[in-house]
Structure formats: C-alpha cells, structure tokens
Amino acid sequence: MGPHLTSNNRIPPYRDEHLAIDFDQQAAILDNQRMTLTRKEYDLLALLVQHAGEIIPREALLMRVWGYGAEIRTRTLDVHVRRLRKKLGGFADQYIETIFGIGYRFQPFHAPRFFQTTLSKPAIALGA
Numbered sequence: 172m173g174p175h176l177t178s179n180n181r182i183p184p185y186r187d188e189h190l191a192i193d194f195d196q197q198a199a200i201l202d203n204q205r206m207t208l209t210r211k212e213y214d215l216l217a218l219l220v221q222h223a224g225e226i227i228p229r230e231a232l233l234m235r236v237w238g239y240g241a242e243i244r245t246r247t248l249d250v251h252v253r254r255l256r257k258k259l260g261g262f263a264d265q266y267i268e269t270i271f272g273i274g275y276r277f278q279p280f281h282a283p284r285f286f287q288t289t290l291s292k293p294a295i296a297l298g299a
Contacts, residue, residue, distance in 0.1 A: 185220045187280040189262055192220055201259065211236060212255050215248075219267065219277035228274040 182194040191200045197213055199206040208216065214236045219227060233239060233248055252275060256263035268276045 182221060185223070189280050190220075190259075190266065192217060194221075201262070206258055208255075208258065211251055212258070215251050216255055216277075219275060223277045223279050226270045226274055226276045230274075232274060 184194065185192040189202050192198070193200075194217060197217070199208060199213065199216060215232065218232065218235055229248055236251075237247065252267060252269075256267055259266055262280065265280055266277060268278055270276055
C-alpha cells in the first residue's frame with residue numbers, strides 16, 4: 172500500500188468568516204493574519220475546533236493536550252484558554268464558550284442572527 176495510508180485520516184481545514192485552521196500546516200489564521208500561537212495553544216484550539224459545537228470536558232482537554240489527568244492543576248487549562256481568547260481578540264467570546272463546571276466548547280462564527288419576534292413559544296424548552 173505504501174506510505175499514503177496516513178492521508179486517509181487527514182483532517183480537512185476549518186474555515187468560517189474570520190478563522191481558518193489548516194491542521195496539516197498547524198496554522199491558524201484570523202482575518203488573514205496568521206496567529207502566533209504556542210504549541211499548546213495551537214493544540215488546544217485545534218482540539219476544540221475539531222469538535223466544534225461539542226462540549227469538551229476539562230479532563231479530556233488536559234489529557235489530550237497535556238497528556239495527564241486531573242492531578243494537574245487545572246489552572247493551566249484556564250490560563251491557556253485565556254491566552255487563546257486574548258489572541259482571538261473581539262471574537263473570543265463568540266468562539267470559545269466556557270461551560271461552567273464542565274469544560275469548553277468551540278462555536279463556529281455565525282453572523283448576528285435576527286430574532287423573529289413572531290415566535291409564539293421559546294425555541295428552547297427549559298424543561299426538556
């Protein structure tokens with residue numbers, strides 16, 4: 172089969188209106204500017220983006236990015252998320268959502284939504 176086996180598990184690049192990530196090149200581009208990320212910051216961002224829309228528990232992030240379990244001080248994760256948010260600038264809160272007591276979630280950029288006032292019931296039923 173040759174050395175081409177690995178090409179099957181290539182992760183396609185991520186792209187939205189502001190952020191692009193090329194997982195092969197390990198490059199993150201925000202509004203056409205390449206982001207200067209440390210290795211861990213990149214790994215963290217890449218992991219979140221690959222699971223866009225999913226909540227990733229803190230333990231899973233620590234395990235996958237740092238390779239250790241909960242015995243590590245989880246402040247490490249918070250500090251990295253904070254630095255990542257700083258580098259994402261005005262889009263930080265849009266992209267990286269803190270799920271309190273659980274972990275973090277990456278949300279793809281969406282243009283501002285216009286809420287229809289005609290909805291008779293809330294879109295999200297709280298009791299569900």
